[in-house]
Amino acid sequence: MSSLDSKYTPEQQITEIYNRLKETFREGRTLPLEYRRKQLLQVARLVQENADALKASLKADLGRCPVEATLPELGPIVLSALHAAKNLDAWSSPEKPQVEDWRSGWDTTIFKAPKGTVVNISPWNFPWVLTILPLIGAIAAGCTCLIKPSEHAQASAALMAELIPKYLDPDAYAVCLGAAKETTHVLSLKWDHIFYTGSESVGRIVAQAAAKQLTPVTLELGGQSPVFVDGDSTNLEIAAKRILWGKQQNAGQVCVAPNHVFVQEQHQSALVEAFRKAYDSFWPNGPLDSSSEMARVVNNSHYNRNKELLSQTSGKVAFGGQAGPGLRIEPAIVTGVKVNDPLMDTEIFGPILPIIPVADVDAAISHIQSMPTPLVIYVFTENEETRNKFIQRTQSGQLILNETFAQVAVYEMPFGGQGQSGYGSYLGKYSFDTFTHQRGYINVPPDAGTEGSMQGRYPPYSAGVLEFFSQALNAEIPDA
Secondary structure, three states: OOHHHOOOOOOHHHHHHHHHHHHHHOOOOOOOOHHHHHHHHHHHHHHHHHHHHHHHHHHHOOOOHHHHHHHHHHHHHHHHHHHHHHHHHHHOOOOOOOOHHHHOOEEEEEEEOOOEEEEEEEEOOOHHHHHHHHHHHHHHHHOOOEOOOOOOOOOHHHHHHHHHHHHHOOOOOEOOOOOHHHHHHHOOOOEEEEEOOOOOHHHHHHHHHHHOOOOOOEEEEEOOOEEOOOOOOOHHHHEEEEEEEEHHHHHHOOOOOOOEEEHHHHHHHHHHHHHHHHHHHHHOOOOOOOHHOOOOOOOOOHHHHHHHHHHHHOOEEOOOOOEEEOOOOOOEEOOOOOOHHHHOOOOOOOOEEEEEEOHHHHHHHHHHHHOOOOHHHHHHHHOOHHHHHHHHHOOOOOOEEEOOOOOHHHHOOOEEHHHHHHHHHOHHHHHHHHHEEEEEEEEEEEEEEEHHHOOOOOOOOOHHHHHHHHHHHHHOOOOO
């Protein structure tokens, strides 16, 4: 039994928390913008005032160094909370849609109504940022929220349970700890929105539970995000450095990590050499040296799974791949991989990067089209025709050119998947939108003038009523 098991939240207590959050929302406590703004600023304070403790929890859970704790995880939380607080008035303001002239006298308004009491079930790989960014959206929208962090990031989950009640209103925002049993109980309750980040297999379970309650759900999953390197038109050294940087983040345990690389067959050797050069510059003493500050694999199960993948592949490990102590594995560059290789059976979610040689860009696109829709496609090219082929002929949550990992920093755009990589989106205003119901409001004045224009709709119908209402059926349709 782990140290966290004894602190798992009993099912009865989860129900009590749920009821408390529901009552808080019914009372309207989370509706005032000043209340929401205060809670958002408290989120920023939580991270700033406890940064060392949060970094320590990430070190304990994943072996993350201070830079890789701060850059992709803690910094974005502070900036996102401040961004939401600053823009809250604009996001929440009612909108007046433009209507046709005959309805211009009506009051037509779209109110931004909070969905209600929501739950956020978050993963272990980025336990803080992937928990708090959706929470920021829920707070900004005026919802109450239950947070269920992953049991596989024990230090982070325990610290979350300790700090959140100290900084946020505990009647509106709460943490419950647990594993499959507790999560199953959480999903048995009737939520107004479920936000889940994690694996496709668990995502299916969440979606089924949501369907039983007719609950809207956001699924942020992942999948096998491919890379295409156009050796004819891109700087291979820059491409290799950026790809390897994205792959080694959190030891490859990232939903947007490059999963495999397509490259024209004649450029495979040059690309591998570019990877070797980047590899040596990142880790002069090797990735397993204490000076490398590379993160570790989360637990023994994933550690053994990665080792097994390397033993099963028919490709050649060009370099890397050595397993070391403390659940650490060198990033492995594997060449000559075929699309039916064991490495391609599922998302790798580890520090292994297969290189798949193809005849040309069309062959790469054909392979991508035959696989489940990925969360992201990375393309390294300076050729406009190649770029347009990927825009027009592929599907993915995002399409990123000449970089990896960058999309998570652009909170002005929605981040989310498509198909098997999930559905729904968040970041910035899109987080607010996820937890907001666009509530239509129409007020038709009961004055004599308005009522007079409506007389024709009432029975008994006059002879000209059908002709009047049939005008749309006779409207001229322009040529395409």
